[in-house]
Ligand code: SF4
């Protein structure tokens with residue numbers, strides 16, 4: 001079989017300087033900049049509306065609108081008395097492909113409800129946001145509709161949500177303020193606040 005030898009073309013003097021490439025890049029960027037400046041100015045005075053100008057989202061100051069079916073951070077839905085709708089059936093834990101849900105079920109004081117989650121953790125660092133847990137739940141007890149996207153943290157441990165944070169997605173308050181009406185366990189010790197930005201625990205004053 002014949003072997004075809006390819007010779008790499010030598011760069012010219014100007015190509016070795018990279019000046020033409022830099023000028024070419026600046027030309028493209030400048031063209032976009034001035035086109036958008038012109039179109040936005042024209043739109044302000046009601047002209048050239050049929051020509052679309054580029055729009056930059058000022059995230060996170062201006063969050064983007066999410067589709068209603070968008071899967072964002074999880075939450076546990078609650079009954080009117082403030083207790084979780086979850087009955088500890090373990091279906092979500094079983095179906096989860098990432099094995100990132102941990103549930104410990106306890107006996108519910110209400111004889112009409114068999115069980116409740118004593119502990120319910122989701123490790124968002126492992127979750128693949130597939131939504132299977134939401135699909136499989138027979139009680140509509142878990143949803144992914146909080147609209148919370150910024151789940152980044154400085155440690156793996158801080159990516160784990162416990163039952164407090166799942167029942168109240170805005171919860172960053174002492175556990176002593178928790179509205180859970182039954183015995184439960186929590187990773188966060190009483191009198192401390194979980195700091196979602198640094199992943200550390202702060203003592204409240
Ligand atoms: S979204 Fe998927 S991976 Fe994440 S907790 Fe639910 S089932 Fe598990």
Ligand code: SF4
Pocket residue numbers: 085086087088089090091092093103136137138139140141142
């Ligand atoms: S969240 Fe739903 S599927 Fe998961 S244990 Fe609770 S009731 Fe069962």
